[in-house]
Amino acid sequence: MNTPYDVIIIGSGAGGGTIARALAASAARILVLERGTAVPQEADNWNPEAVWKHLRYRTTERWLDGHGEEFLPYTHYGVGGNTKFWGSVLYRLRREDFQSVEHLDGVSPAWPIDYDTLEPYYDRAERLYHVHGQHGSDPTEPPRGPFPYAPVPHAPGMAAIVDGLRRQGLHPSHLPLGLIRPGEAGGCLLCSTCNSFPCRIHAKSDAEVCGVAPALANANVTLWTNARALRLVADPTGKKVEAVEVERNGDTVRVGAGLVIVSCGAVNSAALLLRSAGDKHPDGLANSSGLVGRRYMAHLATMMQGFHPLRKNETVFQKTVAINDFYFGGPDSKFPLGHIQSQGRTHGVMAQTVVPWIPVWAYDAWVARGVDWLAMSEDLPREDNRVTVDAHGRIRLHYRPNNLSAHDALVQQATRILHRLGFWKVMTHSHRSKNTTHQCGTLCFGTDPRESVLDPWCRTHDVANLFAVDASFFPSSAAVNPGLTIVAQALRVADHIMATDL
Numbered sequence: 001m002n003t004p005y006d007v008i009i010i011g012s013g014a015g016g017g018t019i020a021r022a023l024a025a026s027a028a029r030i031l032v033l034e035r036g037t038a039v040p041q042e043a044d045n046w047n048p049e050a051v052w053k054h055l056r057y058r059t060t061e062r063w064l065d066g067h068g069e070e071f072l073p074y075t076h077y078g079v080g081g082n083t084k085f086w087g088s089v090l091y092r093l094r095r096e097d098f099q100s101v102e103h104l105d106g107v108s109p110a111w112p113i114d115y116d117t118l119e120p121y122y123d124r125a126e127r128l129y130h131v132h133g134q135h136g137s138d139p140t141e142p143p144r145g146p147f148p149y150a151p152v153p154h155a156p157g158m159a160a161i162v163d164g165l166r167r168q169g170l171h172p173s174h175l176p177l178g179l180i181r182p183g184e185a186g187g188c189l190l191c192s193t194c195n196s197f198p199c200r201i202h203a204k205s206d207a208e209v210c211g212v213a214p215a216l217a218n219a220n221v222t223l224w225t226n227a228r229a230l231r232l233v234a235d236p237t238g239k240k241v242e243a244v245e246v247e248r249n250g251d252t253v254r255v256g257a258g259l260v261i262v263s264c265g266a267v268n269s270a271a272l273l274l275r276s277a278g279d280k281h282p283d284g285l286a287n288s289s290g291l292v293g294r295r296y297m298a299h300l301a302t303m304m305q306g307f308h309p310l311r312k313n314e315t316v317f318q319k320t321v322a323i324n325d326f327y328f329g330g331p332d333s334k335f336p337l338g339h340i341q342s343q344g345r346t347h348g349v350m351a352q353t354v355v356p357w358i359p360v361w362a363y364d365a366w367v368a369r370g371v372d373w374l375a376m377s378e379d380l381p382r383e384d385n386r387v388t389v390d391a392h393g394r395i396r397l398h399y400r401p402n403n404l405s406a407h408d409a410l411v412q413q414a415t416r417i418l419h420r421l422g423f424w425k426v427m428t429h430s431h432r433s434k435n436t437t438h439q440c441g442t443l444c445f446g447t448d449p450r451e452s453v454l455d456p457w458c459r460t461h462d463v464a465n466l467f468a469v470d471a472s473f474f475p476s477s478a479a480v481n482p483g484l485t486i487v488a489q490a491l492r493v494a495d496h497i498m499a500t501d502l
């Protein structure tokens with residue numbers, strides 16, 4: 001067996017790419033395994049037809065849903081993982097998100113760490129991922145100092161909308177955005193193909209640009225692409241992983257290391273542990289709690305568009321406005337409803353994926369007069385919302401969204417707001433049970449090994465040299481984008497590993 005490494009990191013997205021960069025500062029010999037390849041920098045990066053019609057960068061892998069029906073998950077396998085396609089809205093969770101919070105549909109459980117524990121790592125994460133924002137304008141903002149970079153200014157059309165929101169008594173704030181030198185020569189162009197598109201000029205703060213590439217500048221870090229971890233092999237005691245079985249360019253090889261960090265994303269990390277069942281772990285590796293794959297969450301998300309036939313939307317970069325007035329409750333509800341943010345511009349081809357028979361020119365005319373938003377609510381961890389694998393190792397995702405009434409109330413509020421802003425019509429669209437972009441929660445962390453898979457440092461309770469560092473550790477999903485919290489926890493776990501294991 002090949003064992004020239006101290007640490008193997010499986011996956012190079014928000015969790016894996018970040019922890020690779022942080023551990024690169026140690027003397028450890030690190031191998032990053034990535035099942036995909038790097039996204040090429042090419043004209044198609046910004047071509048809506050290539051990205052949305054031909055699905056150029058999307059996985060072709062099919063998953064099964066709870067009924068056993070195949071579907072194409074909205075996920076990407078490659079260097080940087082899904083961060084290559086993210087909108088780079090990089091939020092801290094609210095202080096209350098770390099505590100137990102009562103929702104319309106039940107209780108969102110407390111985290112084993114509080115906001116203050118993660119705060120210094122949020123600071124570091126924001127610097128590492130170039131987060132631009134404005135301190136002090138968001139009514140739900142947790143205690144914090146100024147952002148490392150000034151907010152991205154609102155385009156004139158969005159500034160007018162912000163004024164309109166204030167006139168409605170709301171408290172709009174700047175979205176925190178991870179962009180590299182926006183508006184400056186050689187930096188981010190503030191274009192209209194950001195969210196869901198890779199950045200052709202590498203000006204988006206993604207895990208390749210901010211994590212993997214700087215990590216690889218160190219001689220102790222090696223990246224294998226086209227290297228898919230098939231399973232983890234435990235030693236005879238079952239208390240240690242001794243090898244990773246990898247399919248690399250068509251061959252199967254085994255590679256060992258003192259420490260293994262699983263960072264495949266919430267669905268694939270759980271699937272990998274389930275596929276790694278053995279004598280001492282018949283129900284899956286590190287699964288003495290029976291919770292591996294369970295408590296899957298993905299947010300309730302509705303894309304919304306305010307439309308006015310006589311108002312052409314001239315804004316190019318639209319993704320700068322947040323509304324958090326309903327985060328902890330609404331006018332008719334004492335329960336949290338969620339978060340609203342402006343989105344990148346919808347292109348006709350994107351809209352056409354919803355109703356394919358309408359010609360793209362009609363959609364183009366429509367979306368040219370629309371302003372795009374996203375309403376997002378917390379879903380709650382339920383044990384029967386889970387990832388399983390079938391006899392062939394195929395992923396099956398059982399997910400029944402919950403907390404729907406809270407989300408419906410949020411969408412209702414957003415609709416009212418858009419009508420008050422003068423939009424004639426408000427369109428909505430949701431992926432509901434097929435939502436995988438904000439997947440989290442399948443290996444939740446906690447202090448009690450019967451109630452969690454990972455300890456508060458993301459080490460598995462059952463297997464001493466096995467960590468999971470990606471979105472899987474979330475005990476609750478909160479209602480803001482997850483990326484910065486994954487990055488901050490990866491930095492925290494890296495500090496811990498360097499202090500205790502390396």
Ligand SMILES: Cc1cc2nc3c(=O)[nH]c(=O)nc-3n(C[C@H](O)[C@H](O)[C@H](O)COP(=O)(O)OP(=O)(O)OC[C@H]3O[C@@H](n4cnc5c(N)ncnc54)[C@H](O)[C@@H]3O)c2cc1C
Nearest residue numbers: 011013014015035077081082087088089229470471481483
């Ligand atoms: C279109 C889109 C927009 C988004 N916008 C935002 C946003 O604005 N803000 C935000 O915070 N979040 C956003 N997200 C969500 C965000 O991208 C994810 O939460 C984040 O990337 C998850 O990080 P991760 O480390 O858990 O997994 P990923 O980033 O998905 O990384 C997992 C990696 O593991 C690799 N992998 C999987 N299985 C294996 C295996 N068996 N062997 C080897 N490698 C493997 C994958 O190829 C991938 O590189 C968005 C997501 C999408 C798809």
Ligand code: SF4
Nearest residue numbers: 188189191194199204
């Ligand atoms: S140039 Fe800026 S706005 Fe355009 S894709 Fe790159 S990071 Fe996003």
